[in-house]
Each structure stands twice: as C-alpha cells, then as structure tokens.
Amino acid sequence: MSAPATFPWFARHEFRLAWRDWLSMMTAGKSGRLRVAALALASFVVFMHFIAFLALRNVADMGLNPDKTTLVVITGCALLAWSLMVSQAMESVTRAFYTRSDLDLILSSPIAARKVFSVRIVTMALGTVLMAALLAGPFIHVLAIRLGARWLAAYGVVISMGAAAAALAVALTVALFRAIGPKRTRLAAQIVAAVIGAAFVIGLQVAAILSQGTLSRFAFLQSETLVALAPDVTSLAWWPARAMLGDWQALAAVVAASSMLLGAAIFFFSARFGEHAIAAAGVANARVRQTRSAAFSNASPKRALRRKEWMLLRRDPWLVSQTLMQILYLLPPALMLWRGYGDGSGVYAVLVPVLVMAAGQLAGGLAWLAISGEDAPDLVATAPVPASFLVRAKVEGVLGAVGVVFAPLLAALALIAPFQALAAAAGMAIAVVAATLIQLWFRSQAKRSQFRRRHTSSRVATFAEAFSSIAWAATAALAASESLLAVAPALVGIGVLIVARAMSPRKG
Amino acid sequence: MNNDSKPFALDIRGLFKRFGSPAVDGLDLRVRSGEFYALVGPNGAGKTTTLRMVAGLLAPDAGSIAIAGIDALADPVAAKQVMAWISDEPMIYDKLSPLEYLQFVAGLWRVDATAAEARSRELLDWLGLAPHAHERCEGFSKGMRQKVALAGALVHEPTVIILDEPLTGLDAGSARQVKSVLRERARAGGTIVMTTHILEVAERMADRIGIIANGRLIAEGTLEELRGQAGKNDFTLEDTFLALVGKEAVAA
Numbered sequence: 001m002s003a004p005a006t007f008p009w010f011a012r013h014e015f016r017l018a019w020r021d022w023l024s025m026m027t028a029g030k031s032g033r034l035r036v037a038a039l040a041l042a043s044f045v046v047f048m049h050f051i052a053f054l055a056l057r058n059v060a061d062m063g064l065n066p067d068k069t070t071l072v073v074i075t076g077c078a079l080l081a082w083s084l085m086v087s088q089a090m091e092s093v094t095r096a097f098y099t100r101s102d103l104d105l106i107l108s109s110p111i112a113a114r115k116v117f118s119v120r121i122v123t124m125a126l127g128t129v130l131m132a133a134l135l136a137g138p139f140i141h142v143l144a145i146r147l148g149a150r151w152l153a154a155y156g157v158v159i160s161m162g163a164a165a166a167a168l169a170v171a172l173t174v175a176l177f178r179a180i181g182p183k184r185t186r187l188a189a190q191i192v193a194a195v196i197g198a199a200f201v202i203g204l205q206v207a208a209i210l211s212q213g214t215l216s217r218f219a220f221l222q223s224e225t226l227v228a229l230a231p232d233v234t235s236l237a238w239w240p241a242r243a244m245l246g247d248w249q250a251l252a253a254v255v256a257a258s259s260m261l262l263g264a265a266i267f268f269f270s271a272r273f274g275e276h277a278i279a280a281a282g283v284a285n286a287r288v289r290q291t292r293s294a295a296f297s298n299a300s301p302k303r304a305l306r307r308k309e310w311m312l313l314r315r316d317p318w319l320v321s322q323t324l325m326q327i328l329y330l331l332p333p334a335l336m337l338w339r340g341y342g343d344g345s346g347v348y349a350v351l352v353p354v355l356v357m358a359a360g361q362l363a364g365g366l367a368w369l370a371i372s373g374e375d376a377p378d379l380v381a382t383a384p385v386p387a388s389f390l391v392r393a394k395v396e397g398v399l400g401a402v403g404v405v406f407a408p409l410l411a412a413l414a415l416i417a418p419f420q421a422l423a424a425a426a427g428m429a430i431a432v433v434a435a436t437l438i439q440l441w442f443r444s445q446a447k448r449s450q451f452r453r454r455h456t457s458s459r460v461a462t463f464a465e466a467f468s469s470i471a472w473a474a475t476a477a478l479a480a481s482e483s484l485l486a487v488a489p490a491l492v493g494i495g496v497l498i499v500a501r502a503m504s505p506r507k508g
Numbered sequence: 509m510n511n512d513s514k515p516f517a518l519d520i521r522g523l524f525k526r527f528g529s530p531a532v533d534g535l536d537l538r539v540r541s542g543e544f545y546a547l548v549g550p551n552g553a554g555k556t557t558t559l560r561m562v563a564g565l566l567a568p569d570a571g572s573i574a575i576a577g578i579d580a581l582a583d584p585v586a587a588k589q590v591m592a593w594i595s596d597e598p599m600i601y602d603k604l605s606p607l608e609y610l611q612f613v614a615g616l617w618r619v620d621a622t623a624a625e626a627r628s629r630e631l632l633d634w635l636g637l638a639p640h641a642h643e644r645c646e647g648f649s650k651g652m653r654q655k656v657a658l659a660g661a662l663v664h665e666p667t668v669i670i671l672d673e674p675l676t677g678l679d680a681g682s683a684r685q686v687k688s689v690l691r692e693r694a695r696a697g698g699t700i701v702m703t704t705h706i707l708e709v710a711e712r713m714a715d716r717i718g719i720i721a722n723g724r725l726i727a728e729g730t731l732e733e734l735r736g737q738a739g740k741n742d743f744t745l746e747d748t749f750l751a752l753v754g755k756e757a758v759a760a
Contacts, residue, residue, distance in 0.1 A: 296611035304615025308601070315603040315644075376599040379660065382563050383616035384589035 010119040018123055040459075048138040056139065061147050064247055065233075069222055072230050074241040076221040080200050081136065082161050085128050087197030089162075089169035092124040094189040097173070097182075097277050113274030118266045120273070121170055125262055129162030150246025157244045157251065160258035167258075167265035169193075174269050177276045187317045194321065205332035301385045302393040309370050309397035312448070319369065319451060352424045352480040353473035355409060360431030360469030363402050365451070367439035370394040373448040395436055402432050420480040427476025434468045434497055441504035464500035468493055514540040515577060517668050517699035523561060523571035525723075531557045533723035535571070539701055539716075541667070544694040546714035547703045550753055554723035555703040559672050562701070563593035576667050589617065592661035596673035598653040602646035606637050606656045609645065610663045617664035624663060631659040635685060651682030658686060662693065669693065671702040675709060687713060711745040719752050727752045 003009060023034070062070050096117075136158050143151040172192065176185045204220055220226060231237050243251035296304050313319055371394055374380055380390060406428060414421035442461035446454065471493035478486035518539040525532040532554040539545040549555050560566040562573055564584045573580040573587075580587035600609055607628055614624030632638045635655040640648070645656060654674065661669055671690070675683045691713060694700050704710050710717050711731055719727040719734070727737045735743050738751040 296608060296615045299611075299615040299621075301616045301618060304612050308604075308612055311608075312601060312603045375601050378563070378565060378593060378595055378599055379613065380616070381565050382588055382591070382593045384585045384587075384618075385616065386585055 007115060007119065010116055011122070014119050014123045018127060045134075045138065048135070049141065052138040052142040056142050056146065059143070059146065062245060064242070064245055066241075066245065068230060068233050069227050071233060071238045071241045072227055073221045074244060075238060076204070078157070078161065078240055078244070080204070081132065082165060083200035084197050085132055085161055085165035086168050086172075087193045088131060089124055089128045089166045090173060090189055090193035090196065092127060092166075093169050093173040094186060094193070096120055096124070096273070097177075097185075114271040117270040117273035121166060121262075121266050121270060124169070125163050125166035128165050129159050132158050132162055148246070151244075153246045153248070153251050154244040156255055157240055160240070160243075160254045163258040163262040167261040170265045170269050174272055174276065177272075182276065187321060190318060191321050202332055301383065302389065302396075305380075305390065305393035306397045306400070309394060310401070312375075313366075313369065313401070316448070319448065350477075351413065352420055352427065353477040355406065355413075355424045356427035356431050356473040356476045357469050359402055359406055359428040360435045360465070360472060362405060363398055363432035364435035364439060364465045364469075365454075366398045366401050367395070367436040368454045369448060369451060370398050371436075371439050372443045372446050372454065373451060374445065375448055377445050391440065395440075398436055399432060402428075419482075423476050423480035427472050427479070430475075430493070431469050431472040434472065434493065435465050437497065438464050438468065438500050438504075441501055444505075460500065460503050464496055468496045468500075471496060514542060516574065517541045517543070517576055518545075518562065518701055519572075519574040520558070520562070521572045523558065523573065524569045525554075525557055525561060525566065526569055527557075530723050532561070532568070535720070535723065535725055537718060537725055537728075539699060541576075541699055542694065542697050544690070544700045544713060544715045545702070546710035546717045547701065547720055548705070548707060548710050548717060548749060549703075549720035551705075553720045555720055556672050557723075558720070559593075559670050559701070559703060563591070563670055564588055565593070590666055591668045591670065592664070592666040594654075594657050594661050594669070594671045594674055596676045598650070598657035600645050600653055600656050600660070603644055605640075605642045605644055606632055606659065607641045609656055610659055613660040613663050619664050627663050627665070628659070631662055635659055635689065651678050654678060654686065655682065658689060662689070666698070668699045668701065671700065673703055673705065675704065675706060707745045707749055717745070719749060721753050726755075 023037075066074075133155065136154070140151055140154045140158075143154070173185070173189050176188050176192070180188060239247075239250040240254050243254045296307060299307060371391070381387075383390070410421055410425055410428070413424060438461055442464075471489045474489035475486050475493060478489065516538050518537065520535055520537040523532050523535040523537075524530065535554070535558060537547075537558075547555050547558070557566065561568045562575070562580070564580060564587065568581070575587040576590045578587045578590070601612075604612065610628035610631065611621075611624060614621070614628065619627070629638070629641070632641050635658065637652065637655055637659065640652065645653060648656065654677075658674070661671075669690070674686055674690075678686065687709070690700055690702070694715075702714075716728065716730055717734060718725050727734055729737070731745055731748075732741075734745070734748045734752070735741050738748040740747065740751070743751065
C-alpha cells in the first residue's frame, strides 16, 4: 500500500477511477451486465482477429529493409491511426479541464496540483494507448503469426504513438487556453480534436480524388507521384515504420523520443493544469445576454416545442460541433460530386451509401437530443398536450434539421444523376426514420450535456442504430446500381428494427 | 362562501402506488379551492410520489385523482391545463433567457402572445428578475432558477399549483420572495398544495396541514386540530409532528 498523497497513491486512485469509469461505460452502470460485457469484449477481439486475418491474408514479408512504397504505406497508416489517437487524447484533456466532478476537492486540498495532474496526464496517455492496442493488437498478432515474432515490436510503436499523442494533446489544449481563454477553449478543443481525427482520413481521400479520381486512400498512398515526393529510404522519417517491422534500433529511438515528449509535457504543463481548471470552472458562472426574445411569440405548443429544440441546439456550439462534425466526412463525396460534375459516369453510386449513412447517424444524435436529452422533462410532461403530440413535434424538429443539412447535396446529385439521387433520398428517409424510432423506443431521460455518453445508456440501441444505418446505406447503394440484391440488406434493416423493438423497454 | 362549501380543487381517493413495497398506500386527500395546503412527513413517506401522480408524471396503480373537478386520469390534458407543477430541482433550459422560457411555457399552455408577454414581464418584475430577463439561465444561482421556474408556473395562471419542496436550498431573501408569491396567489383564489420539510413554513403559511407517513395520511387539519390529535395543546408543530409520526411508527 503506497503512502497517501504520493505519486503512486494518486496513480492508484486515478487508475481505479479510470477502471470503474470504463466498467460503467461497458455495462451501462448495471453490475449484472459485467459477464455480458466481458463476453462482448471477447467476441469483439475474436471478430477483430478474423477481420485482421482477412485483411492481411495476402500480405508478403517485407523484411527489415523494405522499399519506399512499403514505407510510405506503413507510415501513412500509422499517421492515420495517430491522428485519431491525438483526437482522443485531446478530448480526454478537455474533459479533465471541464468535468468538475472531483476538481473542487483536488484543488482545495493541500496537495501540489502538479503532482495530481502529472498522474492525470499519464492516465490519459495510458487510456489512449490501451484503446489503440485493442484495435491494433489483432493486426499485430496476425502479422506476428504469419511473418514472425519481430512484428510484436509494433506494440512498442503503439505505446510510443500513444505517449506522443497525449503530449501533443496536452500542449495543444494548453496553447488554446492561453490563446483564446477558457470560455472558447472547450468548443475550440472539441472542434480541433474532431478536425485532427478526421483531417488525415479526409485529406488522403481528397488527395486520392484529385489525383486518382477514387475514394481509396491506399491507391493514393501507393501512387507513383507520392512515392517520388517522399524522402529517401534512409530518412529518419521512416524510423517508426522500421520500428514496426522489428528494427530494434529504430524502436529504441522511437520509444525514447516519445517518452521524452511525454516527460516534457508533464514537466512544462502539469502545473498549469490546475490554473486552467480553475479558469474553466469560472466559465459556468458567466452570463450571456440575448438580444432577441420573440421566438416563441404566437407559437402553438407544437411550434413552440420545435423552435425550442432548434434554438437550444443553435445556442450550444459544443452540441452543434458534436452533432455536425460527422458532416466533415461528407467533404470527400461532395468534392467527388463537384469533380465529376457533368461527367455522367456511374461513379455517383459510390456517394449514395455515404449520404445515407451520414443522415442516419446525424438523425440518431439529433433524435437523442430531442427525445432523451430534455432538460426540463417535468415541464414538458405537465404541459396540457397529449404525449403523442409532444413526440411528433420533437420528431418533426429532427427531420427538419436533417433535411436542411442534406438537401443541398441531394439537390446537386439530382441534377446529374436523378435515379441515384432518388435512391439516396429514399435510403436517407428510411435511415432517418429508423434511427429516430430506435431513439424513441430506447428513450431514457438524461441531460443534454451527457450527449457524448448517450451510447452507454443502451448498448442495444447503439448497435441497432449503427446496423440499421449500414443496412439502409447498403440497400440504397445497391438500389442506385439497379441491383435486385438491394432486397437483402433491406430485409436486414427491417430485421434490425424488429429485433430492436422487441428488445426495447418501450413498445410505442 | 365559507370554506367548507367551496368545491374541491384536488380530490384524491384510494391512491395507491407500489415500488416493490407500497410508496402510497390507499391515500385519500381533499383540498378545497383557494386553500393553502402543506403536506409534511418524514423522508420516504410518499409525499413526492403523491404529488408526481397528481401532476401526471407518474401513473398510479389504483385510485382516482380529480383536479378542479376534472378526472386527471381520464382526461390528463384538461387537468394539466389548470395546473402547474414545480419540483425541488428547478429544471429550466440553460440556453434560454427567463423571458424566452416564460414565452415557451406560455406557448405550451396556449396563452395568447400579448397576454403572455405582459404577464411574463410582470412576473419577472415581481420576482426581481427583470434585470436578468434577457440573460441566459446557465449562469443563474439556484434561487434565481427556482424563481424562473415559479414564474413559469404562474405565467399561464393555473388554478392549482403543486410544489414539491419549493424552498429547499434557497437563501432567506429568495425564500421570502417565493413565500410571498405563493401567499399572494392563495389570496387571489389559487389553490396551493406544497410539500415541505420545513415545519415552520407549513405552520406559518398553510391553512391546513396534512401529515403523511408510510404512504398514508395519518393526520390532517389546522395546527390547532393537529395539536388536538396529538393530545397536547401547547405543542409546536414540530412536537405535534414527531408525536403523530412516532405513534404511526409504533402502530406500523
């Protein structure tokens, strides 16, 4: 047992909290579900190994001195994963600043804030590494089995990437705090995190569209133009890739460099964490004046409810960024649409599933906000209007918002490929209605601020929403290609809804 | 019209609700129009469960609830039209200003826009919120939020106001303001049904007090009548309450 208020004591405390938080997320706070969660996790790991085996079944041994193209592809994939890790770490850092659950206690205790926040930064790095290891592990194992144990060195690179991602996330968030202040940082950090997470994926897709006319990132990574532009094989830039391949010297250098980065971040920024957390706490007490307040004048109950949903969403930039960030992924298809304008080729069929999937996911988020994320449930429930009327008004609000976001893209598609646009519109409508129904069946009262944790309230709802969107996206894609096979995913989509309804606590 | 001849604003008969064990156990409660009624009882006695069923937020397992003569279980929409509910944790929208919140509530209760605007400004002025009418509620203290919720409850001029611990966590100034608003409302003919654990408030404000324990109404009346039921005429309400609840505990 470590002595109180020492570094190991705090570390134990933090890890215990992180472990319980993770358990609660996996089991939705129900202790009886622990076995189910463990089984689900084990199934996920097995499934990921299967996927890894399929993906890597034809991979050839690259040796310790691969060619430049191989180095470019490995480094590109690693950067893609790293951008997601930085994004995840930034979200953790922002949470550490703005989630006040224990900050009052910690900051009012006679303990140096530096000590507490040093541990917290290490915990964030570990969280990032564990998540990455869970996803990358199966691929590393398959490579180690097929090409040799030296591939296990990739774990060292994953750990290094996590440490470097945490260090960069801390530095970026602290820099934002100093540049724009605590009030704007919460929103800005969320947007920066999402943009970093999406930027590399989208960037590669955009480059692939512009150079190859395809959405495939790998086609771009293997293109002669990129390989020619990349540094020579002896460059230090390839050391992480070489470390993954089992070059122990490169691995040692990568681990040492990332450890130094994390150490520097802890040394320079841990003391500032406390100051910034106090500044962030003060943001909640800031007052905002509204200039206009005539939005609800002459409003019927239905209109008042619809306007209220829109107004609350519009006035919460954090929620807007959270819900609309998925729209970023529409950028490549939009670019593809623009590039191929007037081309008349069948390439637009590729856009259909992207649009349907994005609409379904956006509708799921908005429906949760409107249906479960009601901040004044008693007020709305005691209003003199039937319950069905309230639900209808809220659903209309969701449909309207999704319509506004997607109508321009759909209209553009309709001009050049009317049939594909029709398939997309039908698919989107069904996906949106399905996502909204699932949210209705699984509604459970929560604060809007819990939006990011909505997936933990019902795993069934989360999976049903995802599978439903995928099924309707596949249906629309096949329908857009005029294939009768579209019936198969449509049946799956209907099946998902039937199962979700049967398993839901509400059958209405 | 004397008090006994006034119609019932709230008429609860044989109300029953079970969460594993009974939370409300065959409760009968009648409150006349224009009456200020305080419901007191120990923690877990069933006060909040009762009021949530009255407000239509919880379905009873058995029994009937009539509000201003309207069967609240058969026609909840009509019953809600004449009633307002305020909980101890004021749930308002952080991103709306008090004025917008009141206009939203007025929209839900179909209050005419011009009347709602005038009434909203009058209420905000009355509750000392006029300087904050255009500020978002997100930075408000608990007292200010409770006052916004109270204004929301009054904006549609309900005949019955149901309040669950409305003074919890309020400072002396805010508590006095809320009490004065409620007293004024009762004087104007409104019916107030309120739970409170502050016995002094019940003693000073209520026309009649009901004591609830184990989901049943164990005593009811004016302070004098309750003292009589406890068997001691020099008891304070606190003494009376403890004596009656103690008897019930022994009986249970």
